[in-house]
Amino acid sequence: MKIFQSSKSFHQAFWGATLLSFIIALIGLLVIFFGERYHLRLVYAAYVNLLVVLGLQVFMGNTNITNLSHSAFMGLGAYIAAICVTPVQIKKLSLPDAPWGLNTFELDALSSALISLTLTGFLAFLTGLVIVRLSGIGATIVTIAILVIVHSIFMHRTDIFKGKQAFFGIPQVFDLTSIIIISIAVIFIARFFRESKWGIQLRASSDDEKSADAMGVNIFKLRLLAWTLGGLILALSGICYAYYLGTISARPFYFSHVFLTLAMLILGGMRSITGAVIGTILITFGLEGVRFMETGPVILGLKFPEMLGLSGIALGAVIVIIMVVRNGGLVGNFEIEQVFIKTRKKI
Amino acid sequence: MKLDCISKNFGGVKAVSQVSLEIGEGDVLGLIGPNGAGKSTLINLITGLLTPDVGKIFLSNLDITSQKPYQRARLGLARTFQNLRIYPNLSVGQNIEVASISSNYSSRTMNFDLDKIINIFDLEDKIDLASEELSYGHLRRLEIVRALALNPLVLLLDEPAAGMNENETKELSNSLKWVQNNIACAIIVIDHDLKFIMGVCDKITVMNMGEVIASGKPNEISNNKRVKEAYIGH
Amino acid sequence: MKPFFKKISISMFASFLAIPVYADTIKVGFPVPLTGEYAPYAEIQGAKCMAEIINNKGGVNGKKFELLVQDTGTDTQTAISLTEKFLDQGVVAIGTIPFSDTMIPVAQIAAGYGVTILQAQSTQVEMHTGIVDNFISNVSPDPFTAAAAAEYALSEGVKNVVLLTSDDGGSWSAKTPLWFGEVIENGGGKVLSKMNFSIPTSDWSPQIAEMKKLSSSPDAVYISSIMPDVGVLVRQMKAAGIDAWVFGSDGLDDPSLDSVADSDKSILDKVAFGTLAPSQPGSAMQEFQAECKALGMPVDGMFPALGADVIMALAYAVEKTGGTDPVAIREALRSADSIPVRTVESVSFKNNKSHAERTVPVIGFKNGVRVLLSNAIPTFVPNWK
């Protein structure tokens, strides 16, 4: 089966993904060699967010439908993998009342990840059947409903998910090197999807639904495909989160994380993979700076006041300014390879 | 393609009433009529954006009345839009690709060279531009090329010459002639520019108030009394 | 862990995050939520003030306290990376948010450095089940506050109780009511019903309608939740004509509860809560808050005030060991019979290793003013381990 309609699409996708991978790997390597130990953790968290943003981009960027349920799918990925991989003796302690024998088995990390991807992907497919039938705001509402429902289940089936308490004892499987490799793989997947025949048709339908319909685009099927693929990437991000942190709870998979990652995608420009990557990098570094200011530091002998909430204000301001000034984000439709290969004059 | 007595009402108003048409490969049918005559509605009914209240639509003897627009497009019904509907965030080339991807889902083989058409319609050197950068005339052409990329059996052009100057209209006529001679498909053209229609069509159907009031060769139509009445008023 | 070369430190973040490092201080790391959902815990307020008080007196053995504070925004990942940062800067102890999803990974990382998590307000039972060894809580776990409240309730003749539970606050809001019920039943009382609620709840009328439907009217309702929700509950119960006690946990220990009595002085007469430290007028905590206010470092409420105890306990251990070796400090804390702190007279970690043995006060109201109803170590504590 043909994935790309033209070899030009393939070349763009390939070189674009390669260049982004290079940047991503470079940042990772710089931190590995020059960073302090705690930087590794900050950067790992940033890579997890990058995966989330890419997963979000695959659906939002190609369909222009706002998704607010992404953190829920990340959470599902994290929990399912965690339940499978955590050793039995720890589960006896942490999940004494787990139903269906969940605390009586343990699997290796790879099988756990595969099970998590399969189940989350299946759930994404099922919810996708509903989402793709709705348009615009209606679809967004249902994504909010999904977020609330999943969070509610995490919170109240404490026998399985522990709610706000810690689900602990997940073995540490990944390190920074692993997530760099995974990030690169996902960049390729997302970029290839964008330039693939499905991606091009989907983007056409996001520009003009009626016209795409009249041009033979099966919008339902393609949206469902993008939604499910996005769900799989989000599940992967959750697995990466759990496999490094060792302890998870329902708390991180809710509105504040939704807005953080959404701001990352919007800032860079949701229609482009380059935008997704740039947005993640800018917000990650920017927030570190803002957080430093928040606590009232002394800079050049000058004592700044404590300004709690500054990071939230900054995040909100990023969203508003981008929406008002530059709807397509910083880069719009631009992809990184266009700096080098002059295939298009200006997009 | 055949339309069998199709009708559509909007809140009691008869937009299209008992229209039957038949058109075959190589035909160029002009569809004219005053504003509100139901021409665009008819096109929307044919392509599936609207469903008829009564009547059936056949394409190559296949009943497609209940097919969705994208299915009809894959079966070979291609169209352009009265108001331009180009994908602004895709390049010119990608705009065309959207349709040629769909044509891959069809079992019909492409009997013409798409690159040749791109050349004929003067888009070759603009293929990598953002579609927003094209001039109005080129956007109109892009819509036609995009529709042709579907490898159509029937090509429906909804006011292709609207907003064009005399020169551009002339070029468009020539391009359509080329299409007629080189691509095995039927063409239906809607336009207000009677000179343009008379020039490209070998058959014309006139609609008024949702009904077909006349049908025939261009010279027959221009002498038809009912047509004159419809245009000038009683 | 990958190799890293600290010395070649043109680090990418250095310009953002550098914190001046002074020699020979007692460094305590606080990767804490200054913003976000858990910002109200704010133990850092009390810790900062207490550090200032001790430093003003010349420090401990000539060493001054240096608190390394950075906001986590209530995010676990950030808390963990900041912990690692503070550990690399040589802290003797870490204080973090009182929730196990953060405390466990933070403790696991600190364990590698021999550093202890010394938490000012953590009542979560999960931390004491042996998952980590380097964790010490400055207060008693939830079963103790529940038991203290229940013992007082029994002494007031309470028999029939309704328990309001919620999963939104972890075991603190889900299990504490059940422990209260256990002590009540142990004392001959009866649990009439368990009802569920969510945090936040700003209208309790459906639950109150349920209470009125019960065959016999309750003498007391127990809830472990936060303000302003509980304030609404108290007022709506009164309005609905349910004349029952409202007992609660430390979540009620918020200055905004007192304002519920603004228009009706008697409305809080049958409200009481088992809490972490006495907070009525004239208590040590109130004195401490006044002292801090005078220093220009306001400490608002009990949770922030408890941060002072952490600093006092560390000061004791530093003095005892004569140094800042984190392992020695933990040993010193766990072997002491009695450690002087600020909110109560003293605490001891000798018997329990991971949480303080201290008196559990029950606070009530007279005419809208807080009074100390009882203050003892409860005699019957449900089995919670």
Next chain:
Amino acid sequence: MIDYVVQQTLNALSFGAEYALIALGLAIVFSIMGLVNFAHGEVIAIGGYSMMVMAAIAFKNPIIIIVGAIFAAVIMAIFLERIAFRPVRYADATTGLLTAFGVSLILQNLFLLLVSPRPIAVTSMYFLDWPIKLGTIRISSLQIFETLATLLAILLLVLFLKRSFLGIAMRAASLDFEMVRLMGIRANRVIATAFAISGLLAGIAAIFIIARRGAVDPTLGFNPVLKAFVACVVGGFGSLPGAVLGGFLLGALEVGMLVILPQSYGGMKDAFVFAVIAIILVWRPEGILSPQKEKGDKI
């Protein structure tokens, strides 16, 4: 048993009244300019904070406080329109929604920065709340006030939209904005009026919320608006009767879930409520009372 049913029905009614009040504020803005104004919650919070400020500078007269809070909310709503929403007036719904989310985030954190992350007691509205005995049923005066205020607000709004020039212009604008502009009515005036009305409704909602909670905190408005938003959607986007219907339906659903669900599942109330919402949307993607659009041939 009858008492219990009546009691819970009244509860559902007052829950619904609050949602309807807030949902109306969302719907009126949506109907005019297609904006899903998530920052509506912060307009409510402004009402709460202004009460806090007024109480602190020793305004004791409740009338002054009520009028002041409503005034503050109206000013805030108009201000937000001018500053944040005017630039995205003609953008698509998604852009508007995200802008509103951003504004909401900024305001919440400004409250946190300028006031406090913790709840601050505001007890000046307690006087609205006293028990009323109706036979064997006791209800709170607040529930009655709230339901009545909502009904009154709906009535006045209907009168305004039907009788006043500006109201008629607004109704026309919700059908076809361009036409109203062509008639020479300034778009700014119509939209500012819509925001002012939404601010007014938010101010009224703020009074009842504060009267019950007795405290204000930065996220005061977020949850109610999330629910009201859902109510709006269920009722039908931009349909004012739909917003009211959706609000009361949601109130009934919430209380119903608390009553019907076994206590061990009580915590899952939100999950069930949102699942029902999702099902309604799948059944009727445009909401229950959505204005049916005439599909012409201008596709």
